Amino acid sequence: MNSIYASRRRSDKIIKVLCYAAAIFGVGWLCLILYTLLVNGLVGLHPRIFTQMTPPPGVQDGGLLNAIVGSLIMTSIGVAIGTPLGLFAGTWLAEYGRYSKLTGVIRFVNDILLSAPSIIIGLFVYGAIVVPMGGFSGIAGSIALAVIVIPVVVRTTEDMLNLVPNHLREAASALGMPRAYVITKVSYSAARAGLITGVLLATARVAGETAPLLFTALSNQFWSVNLTSTMANLPVTINNFVNNPDPNWKQLAWTGALLITVTVLSLNIIARTLGAERKPK
Amino acid sequence: MTDMALEPARAAAEPAFDRARALSAFKLGDKTFFWVTRLSALFVLIILGGIIVSLIIGAWPAIRTYGFDFLFTQRWAPSLQPTPILGALGPIYGTIVTSLIAMAIAIPVGLGIAIFLTELCPMPLRQPIAVAIELLAGIPSIIYGMWGFFVLGPFLADHFEPAIVSAFENVPILNTIFQGPASNLSLFNAALVLSIMILPFITAISRDVFATVPPVLKEAAYGVGCTTWEVVRNVVLPYTRVGVIGGVMLALGRALGETMAVTFIIGNSFKISGSLFAPGTTISAAIASEFAESDGLHQSALILLGLLLFVLTFCVLTAARLMLRRLERKAGA
């Protein structure tokens, strides 16, 4: 009899150890990656990163200014285009579409788009915008990012608006407010933290995306704020620099990677702290 | 409005309210808002439709030239005149092999972490570790690619792979799978990086579905004297089976489409070799490396590869969502 108890206890202990090991494995990789980024990237974090352009190879100087600015421009435009569209679409799904069959289809399609490989989005924007325009452009890159932003914002908007208790809406309607006002003044205010979370998560997602920019905005070695021509951006610049054995370029690549990671992780953490109280249980 | 009721004098002094005009303004506002939101929602459908249409249009020349043989040809010779010989077998093989190996590593580890977080972890540590795992999901894939290229690849090539190669040198089938030379860039390295990337997805979804198990079931099992592992194996996992599988499929969908992390570390070779330590390519890595300089039939073939990837991920994600939706309904969401 005792042997059965012993073997059960043993297998339980083994699994417990394995689970602890799995957790250490997971957290360990994160620490390893962050450590590598910090060690390699911090060394190169001089002020000139933010004041000078990307250099040609073999030069000891140079920074990432044009890439950072280009990324900021494209990310802001992408989020600026994608957020209203996503917001309104999510609103329709949550507020108006509760009993429509179309809602289910749209929600399903949105989930597919949410997890679609970003390189497919790049190919789509290439065919739809770059080819007709005749060349690579910053606006094509921004649109590719917007297409990635939309499903994220739709999903979070719908989830957050669904959490708003119905009696708030009913009270507002009872006072005579038209539907549009009920939604914008009551539902949005109630779900405000969650909606902002959604936008922050979407921004964090596109800030690091490389594949959609590879054949839409390409990259540029110089100062580029012209939306109709190639625009420098941090991820593709890092991509180009990494392959090159030039030590200055490698250092810039690591520092750029550190910048992106810090931005993305901070946005994620801020979003999660904001959305913590509102998480659906 | 209550202030007007309390001060009737002021209320009488106000000009007469044009009720009809206000109501029609409201109506117009309502209608506009309804249509703006509805069109935005329909726009989501249009985007999907646009993607499918543009992929098919771009891939049409390749479909017409190669037909079904495209799926089974290994040779990739874009510079042959007059017609390049192109085949998707190499990328498809690489995609499937790396994704399967990544899943094989990530599923047990991901489930292990989920079990750890729900059953074993001390309360104060629970949130930080959960956040840490989710941060893994947030790291952009180019960072994984860089890290894999500079850190993991050399480590595996110098220490891990030679050990495996010599360990299995005389075992009949395994020595082909694990054949040297050990390389920084190989299918195995890519699969390992991929597994670290998809780990958080499995953990996050498993954690969520584990939380839907009614506590009374677990308490009953503990009350009868089950160990933690027995509770997990006999109560939690069977109850959440569908959800866990849904999460796994979601992670698979992500693994299939991953581009930047894989491109740096997979070696870009279209040849299929039996060894896991040989270079290979996946569909997304092939597109990412060759698209910028391709044209004509070559470019069309790359878009066709993209279409294949989209169809593949579409099917996997559909299956995942269907399973997860069933679970959400059961949990009363």
Next chain:
Amino acid sequence: MYLNKFLGLALVAGLTGAASVATAADITGAGATFPFPIYSKWADAYKKETGNGLNYQSIGSGAGIKQIQAKTVTFGATDAPLKKEDLDKSGLVQWPMVMGAIVPVVNIDGIKPGEIVLDGKTLADIYLGNVKKWDDDAIKKLNPKVSLPSTAITVVRRSDGSGTTFNFTDYLAKASSDWQSKIGSGQAVEWPVGVGARGNDGVAGNVAQTKNSIGYVEYAYAKQNKLTYTGMVNKAGKHVQPTIEAFQAAAANADWAHSPGYYQILTDQPGDKSWPITAATFILMYKDPADKAASSEALKFFSWSYDKGGKMAEELDYIPMPASVVGLVKKTWADEIKSK
């Protein structure tokens, strides 16, 4: 509140658009990674002198040819020259800008630059996968005094369409009938073995990272990144090291005056001192360009590079074009490229 935020973002976007000015007088070009080190050095100096910049995308000869054909850049750069018929068909003019050399680079513990020697046939066998280990008899025969490890060779080659590959495989085809029959030459061939890297820089980076590897790069990449290059056995059977004298000896054989479209392949040249894998790199521009102002700006840059860039080229061990050829090229510009 969201309306305000949206308006704010829209305003930023609008202002950015309004402030966007195309950077004036930037010459745009794309193509070969082979000459990228010297082009960027010239561009740096040219910008200091005249204030005009050069926006050169180093994406490979294949992509460069594609971009100039799509008219998205002012000039294309390629080490794989186009034949006169193709030039005429597309309405392009081609001329050689500078010459350089391709060297094999290796990463073996304890081997110093120039210590080992390879010949064309062995190189072809390595790239065919016939020679698999560093201590193979073929390599040992050429290097009797060097102790080579018994490790497997990791072959690194190009994954993109490359003029460097074109010249390298042209040499391998001349040196090995096996290679000629099985693989042939071209910008992108069906490599039997090896990992693919993008651009000369990608190959250089990969070789630097991977132990016991071999790759082929333009010499400036090997020099700038302190890679271990090898010596070679040339057509005359002599051992040569990659020095500028060896490159110049090979380049002296070229007969530019009698080549239609300046088409010249400089691999496997005769001469005791010649380096076997030398190549010229070419510029492509339209005879009748759409943007004539940009075109003449580009020609000014090239003229400046011919006249004042020779010393900079030699510092990186590229060979500037001889004065007679420069004269011929300038005449070609005047005759064939419309400036009005």
